Amino acid sequence: MGSSTSLVPKSVTAAINAHGFGYFGCPHTFGQVGYRLKRTEQYIRVKPDNSSVVTDGVKHSMNPFCEIAVEEAVKLKEKKLIKEVVAVSCGPQQVQETIRTALAMGADRGIHVEVTGKDYETLGPLQVSKIMAALAKKEEAQLVILGKQAIDDDCNQTGQMTAALLDWPQGTFASELSLEGDKIKVVREIDGGLETIKINTPAVVTADLRLNTPRYATLPNIMKAKKKKIANVKPADLGVDITSRLEVLRVDEPPQRQAGMKVETVDDLVGKLKEAGMV
Amino acid sequence: LSLLVTLGSCLRGCRGLSQLAELPDTHQLLRQTCRDYADRELNPIAARLDKEHSYPAKQIQELGAMGVMAIEVPEELGGAGMDYLAYSLAMEEISRGCASTGVVVSVNNSLYIGPILKFGSEEQKQQWITPFTTGEKVGCFALSEPGNGSDAGAASTTARQDGDEWVLNGTKAWITNSWDASATVVFATTDKKLKHKGISAFLVPMPHPGLSLGKKEDKLGIKASSTANIILEDCRVPLGNMLGPRGAGFKIAMQTLDSGRIGIAAQALGIAQASLDCAADYAHKRTAFGSPIGKLQAIQFKLADMAVAIESARLLTWKASLLRDAKKPFTKEAAMAKLAASEAATFCSHQAIQVLGGMGYVADMPAERHYRDARITEIYEGTSEIQRLVIAGQLLKEYQS
Numbered sequence: 032m033g034s035s036t037s038l039v040p041k042s043v044t045a046a047i048n049a050h051g052f053g054y055f056g057c058p059h060t061f062g063q064v065g066y067r068l069k070r071t072e073q074y075i076r077v078k079p080d081n082s083s084v085v086t087d088g089v090k091h092s093m094n095p096f097c098e099i100a101v102e103e104a105v106k107l108k109e110k111k112l113i114k115e116v117v118a119v120s121c122g123p124q125q126v127q128e129t130i131r132t133a134l135a136m137g138a139d140r141g142i143h144v145e146v147t148g149k150d151y152e153t154l155g156p157l158q159v160s161k162i163m164a165a166l167a168k169k170e171e172a173q174l175v176i177l178g179k180q181a182i183d184d185d186c187n188q189t190g191q192m193t194a195a196l197l198d199w200p201q202g203t204f205a206s207e208l209s210l211e212g213d214k215i216k217v218v219r220e221i222d223g224g225l226e227t228i229k230i231n232t233p234a235v236v237t238a239d240l241r242l243n244t245p246r247y248a249t250l251p252n253i254m255k256a257k258k259k260k261i262a263n264v265k266p267a268d269l270g271v272d273i274t275s276r277l278e279v280l281r282v283d284e285p286p287q288r289q290a291g292m293k294v295e296t297v298d299d300l301v302g303k304l305k306e307a308g309m310v
Numbered sequence: 311l312s313l314l315v316t317l318g319s320c321l322r323g324c325r326g327l328s329q330l331a332e333l334p335d336t337h338q339l340l341r342q343t344c345r346d347y348a349d350r351e352l353n354p355i356a357a358r359l360d361k362e363h364s365y366p367a368k369q370i371q372e373l374g375a376m377g378v379m380a381i382e383v384p385e386e387l388g389g390a391g392m393d394y395l396a397y398s399l400a401m402e403e404i405s406r407g408c409a410s411t412g413v414v415v416s417v418n419n420s421l422y423i424g425p426i427l428k429f430g431s432e433e434q435k436q437q438w439i440t441p442f443t444t445g446e447k448v449g450c451f452a453l454s455e456p457g458n459g460s461d462a463g464a465a466s467t468t469a470r471q472d473g474d475e476w477v478l479n480g481t482k483a484w485i486t487n488s489w490d491a492s493a494t495v496v497f498a499t500t501d502k503k504l505k506h507k508g509i510s511a512f513l514v515p516m517p518h519p520g521l522s523l524g525k526k527e528d529k530l531g532i533k534a535s536s537t538a539n540i541i542l543e544d545c546r547v548p549l550g551n552m553l554g555p556r557g558a559g560f561k562i563a564m565q566t567l568d569s570g571r572i573g574i575a576a577q578a579l580g581i582a583q584a585s586l587d588c589a590a591d592y593a594h595k596r597t598a599f600g601s602p603i604g605k606l607q608a609i610q611f612k613l614a615d616m617a618v619a620i621e622s623a624r625l626l627t628w629k630a631s632l633l634r635d636a637k638k639p640f641t642k643e644a645a646m647a648k649l650a651a652s653e654a655a656t657f658c659s660h661q662a663i664q665v666l667g668g669m670g671y672v673a674d675m676p677a678e679r680h681y682r683d684a685r686i687t688e689i690y691e692g693t694s695e696i697q698r699l700v701i702a703g704q705l706l707k708e709y710q711s
Contacts, residue, residue: 131339248343250377250390250400257336 081281083152093129096178098136100238102245103208104176105137112210113174115139119166121159123147127261134256135248141261142166146273153275158266160192165269167197172233174215179204179237190237200230206241333399340392341399344378348407356408359534360679363526365490366411366534373411374445378404379418383427387435388443394569394631398576402624405580406587409683410534412580414448416573417486421691422449425495425511425566429554438493438513447492450516451570452482452540453563459484460696462497463506463560467542469498475546476512478520482540484690488523489536491516496542497559509559513551520545531682568641569634570691571648575627578651578687579620585655585662585680586616592666592675603665612661619654626650642704649697652687659684 076085093101104116118133120126121144130141144162146154167175180187194201202208202217209216211229219226220239248256266273294300304310333341351369359366373379381397383389390396397419405412426438441447458464467480478498485494493515501508514521524539554562590613593604603609626647633640659680663670670677688694 128339131335132342135339135343247347247372247376248339249375250340250381250392250396251385253336253339253343254390254392256339 077284094178094181098245099242100176100178101133101136102243121146134259135253143263145265156186156188158273159189161271163193164196175235177237179239194235201235203237204239205236206239344400344403348403352407363533371445379445380443388440393635398631401576402580405577406584409581410532412577413535418448420570420573421451425562449493450487450491452485452494452496454484456483465499465509467498469500478542478545485540488538506560510556511553511559511562568644571644572630574691575647575651578655581684582620582655582658585658588677589662589665616658623650623654645697645700655684655687
């Protein structure tokens with residue numbers, strides 16, 4: 032692939048922090064989901080005014096699906112199928128930490144799209160997609176890889192919207208990715224099983240859980256990451272208006288789980304279900 | 311006045327006090343990476359490793375791939391090319407996940423690679439360090455004997471020259487990593503009459519004819535790391551296997567242990583922190599007398615004391631690391647760090663069991679493992695008593711008019 036004269040993607044833009052708090056695909060992982068809970072045991076609480084969740088003092092980190100996206104991009108570069116990996120993140124100063132993690136994993140350079148304060152709180156998939164589309168054009172990227180969704184808002188929209196804005200093909204929920212000539216073969220995880228598609232480049236791909244196992248940054252790479260550049264841009268520089276068209280009316284905690292009931296026989300179970308009007 | 315001047319120049323050499331308050335970016339990233347690794351890969355298996363006394367070979371290899379097994383070793387030799395502050399941070403996070411894995415990492419970094427990096431020739435470094443940076447091979451350090459631990463100068467293991475070989479005879483005791491190691495730094499006396507000035511250091515591969523291992527000790531804690539006697543019976547090595555000059559063995563051992571102390575201090579910090587994590591978490595969840603026990607002053611005072619003990623020991627450890635990185639004298643600070651951290655570990659793990667009550671006494675919670683793991687930190691690489699002697703010795707020198 033690398034030595035052929037057909038299309039070798041010049042650069043892969045791996046989007047970290049597609050929207051919101053500056054982490055791959057989706058921001059805040061509040062320590063509630065997945066492995067974070069096991070360690071920090073931090074519980075997510077809704078603010079007293081039901082406007083959003085409490086973010087002060089809650090640990091943030093790179094969205095797991097974004098880690099997988101970075102890993103895939105770095106692997107493609109190691110196979111010499113692509114020339115350069117650019118890691119992008121939108122958000123306040125803190126997202127630079129996440130970009131550095133991506134650089135330590137093997138990305139070549141980073142772009143920090145500065146979004147702060149109120150703008151950051153209302154930053155959603157549509158705005159991020161516009162930013163990503165503008166950057167993809169500016170950087171002449173051949174491939175944009177994102178995590179399929181962020182584990183705080185579970186939107187699962189940014190990848191798809193970015194592709195639509197660019198009018199590029201998309202391979203979402205990728206569990207396998209390979210470059211074949213000037214096309215990309217993507218195996219997608221769908222409800223019915225696995226679907227294999229071939230799409231033209233340039234394209235957008237979103238990473239699913241089984242695409243790969245992200246590496247831990249090695250210490251030498253952490254040192255090297257210090258020297259890699261992170262460029263700063265503002266959405267306005269890219270000609271993107273990040274005003275939100277959405278207004279969050281209310282955030283509520285899920286209802287408390289009620290205790291269940293034990294029954295002795297199947298007949299009892301059916302009886303109870305009938306009583307509750309469920310059958 | 312002279313004391314203040316000493317402090318001033320020392321802090322300047324420390325790259326500024328700010329380093330103690332906020333770590334540089336690279337070090338923060340390193341700390342987070344090691345913490346993620348410990349949370350995901352070590353914490354879930356630590357209880358099983360302890361129960362089965364099984365060596366974490368896969369994890370050591372993964373840590374090797376990350377560069378953690380040879381943090382200070384320059385990149386040309388296969389290491390991570392980082393400093394001792396980085397090493398302390400990595401050690402604390404690794405040990406917080408699994409104390410046994412922590413000691414394997416520490417012995418390889420400080421006690422095995424350390425002296426070779428400092429005193430070895432270029433060929434020795436290539437032969438004895440590079441293969442030990444990847445996690446595939448680990449080394450060990452053989453100083454203690456059945457007859458002497460703290461009294462290191464009284465080594466009775468002998469080395470005599472026979473043609474173009476050294477012949478070693480004797481027994482070494484309490485050797486960490488012994489059953490999993492591929493090489494060892496052995497201290498033997500080449501001139502008994504010179505007492506501690508007659509001790510020399512040797513590099514011996516493992517396995518090797520004339521070198522055999524005693525039974526694995528059944529320890530109270532850090533059970534996943536192997537500890538055993540190393541028995542040398544007419545063990546022959548080439549003359550080129552002497553490390554450093556003849557008679558420099560004692561000096562090499564003492565200087566090596568100075569640095570090793572920082573690693574063990576960091577290991578103790580990890581254990582102490584894990585104990586605090588466990589206790590604080592439990593204080594939120596466990597209710598008694600109608601509220602979470604975290605509301606009770608008795609519990610709050612314990613948690614506060616634990617936190618102070620850990621943070622003070624941590625700052626001592628970082629300071630010792632920064633001094634060493636700045637190539638300033640650090641013997642006193644390293645001893646203080648090891649003393650403070652190991653006593654913090656035993657204190658915190660003891661209190662953690664107390665906070666957990668009955669639950670602290672059973673294997674369902676990690677508190678009992680931390681209690682057992684913590685205990686050795688006050689003993690190996692210089693007992694707390696030896697640390698006090700080292701500190702006092704340095705102090706009295708400073709006050710000599």
